[in-house]
Amino acid sequence: MKLALIVAMDQNRGIGKDNDLLWHLPADMKFFKETTTGHVVVMGRKNFESIPERFRPLPNRENVVLTRNEDYQAEGCLVFHSLEAAIAHYQETDKTVFIIGGGQIYQEALANFQMDEMYITEVAANIEADTFFPAFDENQYQIGIVQENEKDEKNPYSFVIKKYSK
Numbered sequence: 001m002k003l004a005l006i007v008a009m010d011q012n013r014g015i016g017k018d019n020d021l022l023w024h025l026p027a028d029m030k031f032f033k034e035t036t037t038g039h040v041v042v043m044g045r046k047n048f049e050s051i052p053e054r055f056r057p058l059p060n061r062e063n064v065v066l067t068r069n070e071d072y073q074a075e076g077c078l079v080f081h082s083l084e085a086a087i088a089h090y091q092e093t094d095k096t097v098f099i100i101g102g103g104q105i106y107q108e109a110l111a112n113f114q115m116d117e118m119y120i121t122e123v124a125a126n127i128e129a130d131t132f133f134p135a136f137d138e139n140q141y142q143i144g145i146v147q148e149n150e151k152d153e154k155n156p157y158s159f160v161i162k163k164y165s166k
């Protein structure tokens with residue numbers, strides 16, 4: 001298994017408010033889709049429910065939802081009751097498993113597991129948020145720029161996508 005993570009954060013590490021994203025950035029959504037397609041995506045129950053029903057489960061990806069509710073069901077998704085159990089399920093496979101948030105899941109993933117790679121979009125914005133991406137030890141990674149986008153009529157903020165690899 002390769003363990004990966006993907007997130008978009010602003011200058012204060014903000015990633016969400018009121019169980020929604022802070023922005024609509026189609027160019028970053030496109031990168032998210034291209035990067036995660038064909039792989040496993042692991043998300044918290046709140047993140048899953050924040051995706052509009054017609055867009056979930058995320059197509060062409062194996063969707064995993066984490067909840068502590070033993071009765072929870074999500075059509076077309078695998079449900080696990082701990083991050084450890086979800087990761088153990090894929091440990092002996094050759095799959096790439098993407099941690100896709102939200103805040104609680106990023107926090108638990110970074111605190112308890114080594115990421116092989118991370119794609120972090122830095123959005124040039126400063127937006128009020130209630131959910132954040134945790135700080136981590138950047139010295140453990142090599143960092144490269146994968147994409148730089150200027151703002152345009154469809155994308156209200158410029159952003160840089162960085163790849164962190166071990």
Ligand SMILES: NC(=O)c1ccc[n+]([C@@H]2O[C@H](COP(=O)([O-])OP(=O)(O)OC[C@H]3O[C@@H](n4cnc5c(N)ncnc54)[C@H](OP(=O)(O)O)[C@@H]3O)[C@@H](O)[C@H]2O)c1
Nearest residue numbers: 008016019020021044045047067068082101102103104105
């Ligand atoms: N900018 C980005 O890249 C990005 C990406 C993803 C999400 N977001 C944003 O992040 C926000 C959502 O994040 P959040 O922190 O509120 O929620 P979350 O991490 O998406 O989900 C939290 C839920 O996950 C379940 N959970 C957490 N830890 C667990 C564990 N160890 N075992 C089993 N289940 C566990 C619990 O579900 P139960 O309550 O059902 O037990 C918990 O309530 C939204 O605003 C969303 O838009 C932003």
